Amino acid sequence: xxxxxxxxxxxxxxxxxxxxxxxxxxxxxxxxxxxxxxxxxxxxxxxxxxxxxxxxxxxxxxxxxxxxxxxxxxxxxxxxxxxxxxxxxxxxxxxxxxxx
Amino acid sequence: xxxxxxxxxxxxxxxxxxxxxxxxxxxxxxxxxxxxxxxxxxxxxxxxxxxxxxxxxxxxxxxxxxxxxxxxxxxxxxxxxxxxxxxxxxxxxxxxxxxxxxxxxxxxxxxxxxxxxxxxxxxxxxxxxxxxxxxxxxxxxxxxxxxxxxxxxxxxxxxxxxxxxxxxxxxxxxxxxxxxxxxxxxxxxxxxxxxxxxxxxxxxxxxxxxxxxxxxxxxxxxxxxxxxxxxxxxxxxxxxxxxxxxxxxxxxxxxxxxxxxxxxxxxxxxxxxxxxxxxxxxxxxxxxxxxxxxxxxxxxxxxxxxxxxxxxxxxxxxxxxxxxxxxxxxxxxxxxxxxxxxxxxxxxxxxxxxxxxxxxxxxxxxxxxxxxxxxxxxxxxxxxxxxxxxxxxxxxxxxxxxxxxxxxxxxxxxxxxxxxxxxxxxxxxxxxxxxxxxxxxxxxxxxxxx
Numbered sequence: 275x276x277x278x279x280x281x282x283x284x285x286x287x288x289x290x291x292x293x294x295x296x297x298x299x300x301x302x303x304x305x306x307x308x309x310x311x312x313x314x315x316x317x318x319x320x321x322x323x324x325x326x327x328x329x330x331x332x333x334x335x336x337x338x339x340x341x342x343x344x345x346x347x348x349x350x351x352x353x354x355x356x357x358x359x360x361x362x363x364x365x366x367x368x369x370x371x372x373x374x
Numbered sequence: 375x376x377x378x379x380x381x382x383x384x385x386x387x388x389x390x391x392x393x394x395x396x397x398x399x400x401x402x403x404x405x406x407x408x409x410x411x412x413x414x415x416x417x418x419x420x421x422x423x424x425x426x427x428x429x430x431x432x433x434x435x436x437x438x439x440x441x442x443x444x445x446x447x448x449x450x451x452x453x454x455x456x457x458x459x460x461x462x463x464x465x466x467x468x469x470x471x472x473x474x475x476x477x478x479x480x481x482x483x484x485x486x487x488x489x490x491x492x493x494x495x496x497x498x499x500x501x502x503x504x505x506x507x508x509x510x511x512x513x514x515x516x517x518x519x520x521x522x523x524x525x526x527x528x529x530x531x532x533x534x535x536x537x538x539x540x541x542x543x544x545x546x547x548x549x550x551x552x553x554x555x556x557x558x559x560x561x562x563x564x565x566x567x568x569x570x571x572x573x574x575x576x577x578x579x580x581x582x583x584x585x586x587x588x589x590x591x592x593x594x595x596x597x598x599x600x601x602x603x604x605x606x607x608x609x610x611x612x613x614x615x616x617x618x619x620x621x622x623x624x625x626x627x628x629x630x631x632x633x634x635x636x637x638x639x640x641x642x643x644x645x646x647x648x649x650x651x652x653x654x655x656x657x658x659x660x661x662x663x664x665x666x667x668x669x670x671x672x673x674x675x676x677x678x679x680x681x682x683x684x685x686x687x688x689x690x691x692x693x694x695x696x697x698x699x700x701x702x703x704x705x706x707x708x709x710x711x712x713x714x715x716x717x718x719x720x721x722x723x724x725x726x727x728x729x730x731x732x733x734x735x736x737x738x739x740x741x742x743x744x745x746x747x748x749x750x751x752x753x754x755x756x757x758x759x760x761x762x763x764x765x766x767x768x769x770x771x772x773x774x775x776x777x778x779x780x781x782x783x784x785x786x787x788x789x790x791x792x793x794x795x796x797x798x799x800x801x802x803x804x805x806x807x808x809x810x811x812x813x814x815x816x817x818x819x820x821x822x823x824x
Contacts, residue, residue, distance in 0.1 A: 282596060282632060284589065286641030289505040289805060295639040297632070322746035333645050335661050335674065336635045342643045348733075350505045352414050352802040353692050355733040355763040356741075363742045370750055 278369035281307060285365040292325075292346040292361045294368050297338040304337040310373055316341055319371055323364070324348065341368075376613045378558045380551055380575070382606040383455070384408040384438070385582030387415055391438055393583070393606035393625070398445045400622050401608045404558070407550040408438065408455035409580045413803045416544050417689020419460035420492075420519035421801065430461035431468070431541075439472045446478065446538075454529060454550050458541040460519070462487055465541045466820035473821065481821060484532035486542040488524065488815035491686060491808070495520035503688075503804040510688065510806055518801065519689035522808065525651030525680075526572070527563055528815040529553025535817065544687065546650050548576025555611050569653035570677020571615035574660065577648075578619055578637055578672065582606040585619060585637040586668075587627035600626030617672040618665065629668040638662075638672075651684055651810070653677040683807040692802035693730070696772030697763035698779020698795035699737070702787065703756060710787040711736055711760045717786055718762050721778045727771045729764035737761055759792070765800075772797035 277283075277296070280303045286293040296311060298304040317328040320343055327344040347361050348354035381403040383394035387410045398406060410432045423430025432438075435457045442453065458465040466485035473481040499511035521544035530553045532540045540553070552572040561568050578585050583604045591598040598604075603626030610618045621629050638657060642648050646658040656676040663671040702710040715734050722732070735741035737759035743750070764775045776795030783793050 278595065282592070282636065284636040284640055286639075288641060288643070291643070293639070293641055293643055295636060297635050297639075299632070319749065320746065322749075323744050329643075331643075331645050331658075333639070333658055333660075335659050336638065338635055338639060340639050340642060340645055350802065353765065353800055355695065355697075355731055355765055357735060357737070357761060358742050367743050367746060367750075 275373050276369065277371045277373055280373070281369065283365035283368050285362050287347060287351055287360045290345055290347045290350040292343045292364050294341045294343065294365055295338055296341065296368060297336065301337045304334065306373070307339055308332060311339055311371070320346060320367070323367070376559070377610050378405070378555065379403040379608060379610050380554065380579060381406040381608045382579040382582040384410050385580065385584060386410065387412065387432060388434065389582060391441055393604065395441055395445065396622060396625065397606055397608055398442065398449050398451050403451055403608055405452045405454060405554045407579060408453070408457055409547050409550055409582070411456040411459055411544065413687055414689065414801060416459055416521050416687060417519045417801045417803055420689060423460045428464050431459045431465035432457035435465055435468060436472065439469050443472050443478060444476050446481070452533070452554065453539040454554060456542045456545050456550060458485060458543045460490070460543060462541045462543045463818050463820070466818070469539055469541065470821035479821065481538045482536050483539045483541065483820040484535070484537035485818045485820060486524070486528040486532060486540060486545065486815060487818055488528070488813060489521045489542070489544040491522050491813060492520045494812065495686070495688060498806055498808055501806040501808070503806055505804055510804065513688070513690045513804060516690040516692065517688055518691060520686050522684045522686045522813045523651050524684065524813065524815050525549045526552030526556055527652070528817060530557040532817050533557040547580040548573045548650055549652060551576030551579055552652050559613060563652065566653050566677040566679055568615060568677070570655040571617070571675045573648065573650050573653060573655035573677065574638070574657060574672060574675035575609055575611050575617050578617065578634065579607060579609055581637060581640065583627065584640065585633055586621045586629050587633055590633055590636060596632065598628050602626060615675070618669055619672060620669040629670055631662045631664050631670060634662045634670045634672060649681060651680065653680050682810050684810050684813055686806050686808055688804045688806060689801050690804065692800040693765060693767045694769050694772035694797055695763055695765055695800055696775035696797040697761065698776045698793065699759055699761045700779055700782050700786070700790045700793040701757055701759040702789055704789070707758050708736070708739070708755065710789065711758045713787045714760050714782050714790065715762070717782065718778055722775060725774060727764070727774050728768055729766040729771055729775070731765040733763050735761040769797070
């Protein structure tokens with residue numbers, strides 16, 4: 275199954291960093307996100323958009339994981355040649371991840 | 375229990391105005407905050423100010439205030455905004471002019487100054503830039519602006535001195551709420567736990583419609599009613615730090631646990647350490663609870679001592695971008711777009727166009743996720759749009775690249791349409807940290823008692 279079936283997501287940006295939240299629609303699915311959405315898996319999924327490092331933060335009270343991805347914005351919001359300089363659309367890529 | 379009500383009036387420089395007016399008229403609010411300053415906006419505003427010392431504030435300031443100020447006669451709401459951008463004093467004077475035009479000469483308008491640190495920025499040339507790790511001195515000759523993110527204290531002080539409207543430059547976004555809340559409850563800026571709760575409030579308001587169903591809708595998964603009439607939030611902050619976020623009845627949008635959770639984490643890196651000039655806020659134990667009727671209770675934000683450093687956004691000239699786009703449709707469209715890409719690359723080579731970086735995208739295939747697009751399921755395309763962009767130090771090179779894409783009309787593959795080319799002079803932003811004590815804020819008044 276796909277991540278979008280059980281979670282929603284929003285992307286923010288700071289410099290050359292993307293912050294991507296992944297929030298379970300229902301709390302019961304949160305442990306599954308924690309178990310499967312490891313830093314390594316997310317890094318592998320985003321490597322081809324430039325990510326070099328992923329840090330994951332857990333916020334159980336919100337049923338949410340917050341991912342911080344480095345170097346995803348082509349050198350930074352202000353100088354990137356990308357069409358989506360802010361990487362706002364990266365939540366859409368995140369939600370395409372496969373889950374067991 | 376004492377409480378105050380704060381409305382959002384804008385979440386970015388060019389935001390809609392109707393929801394702000396509605397919040398003033400029907401919201402029974404004490405304050406309204408207009409957050410209008412992105413990282414780079416201030417650098418561009420500094421450029422404008424240099425060409426004319428009377429401008430350099432938000433382009434929509436007059437448009438907004440012409441509509442807001444007449445309402446203040448019947449609805450005495452205090453206005454807090456960072457629309458001052460590079461020139462808070464000129465902005466305050468413009469607002470006072472509009473107030474007088476509306477017979478509200480008694481309004482006291484405070485300009486918060488001191489965030490502009492351009493004159494001392496070269497003292498920090500050995501500091502690393504947060505984006506690249508390189509030293510600030512490497513961009514020294516190209517710097518055009520430097521503004522420190524200042525906190526809520528200046529806003530609180532202006533309110534304590536009787537301001538009706540407070541205009542700042544580069545204040546931190548959540549501080550626009552921290553300022554009035556700390557003032558109203560008479561709390562100390564050493565009360566970090568309470569400050570953390572004010573940051574949660576500010577963070578929920580600063581993007582306006584992003585907490586009421588904007589940047590959220592996903593048909594079939596996250597449906598939002600009447601998105602064309604999206605409301606901006608109103609927040610009640612209670613003395614104990616509890617927060618209730620709501621939106622006015624008969625407006626579009628939606629406010630529920632999902633919208634609040636998305637916004638709480640928006641642009642946050644470590645939820646346990648959300649750094650602001652006032653406090654390091656801790657959202658890691660925050661809870662949300664739907665009260666029904668588009669109302670959500672938010673509790674449990676905390677805070678720790680601030681870092682003692684302020685982030686400075688340094689604007690600098692960073693060369694040029696030249697870009698162009700052209701579309702192909704129907705059978706074999708992808709192959710024709712790929713041929714066009716090949717032609718452009720060859721052309722740039724033949725013309726010896728000097729660039730530092732070249733990027734090509736196929737809009738419809740890989741413009742958002744690049745090579746990672748291959749990880750997604752393939753879909754049939756009816757059309758595709760080639761985009762070519764270069765980064766260069768030379769204006770002529772940027773112009774040439776843009777023109778070469780347009781030339782694909784006549785000189786490229788069959789059926790190219792909708793070609794467009796453009797070049798821009800890039801103003802980039804680098805961030806450095808400087809000691810808090812190096813930045814002194816002040817308040818200057820427009821109108822009212824000096």
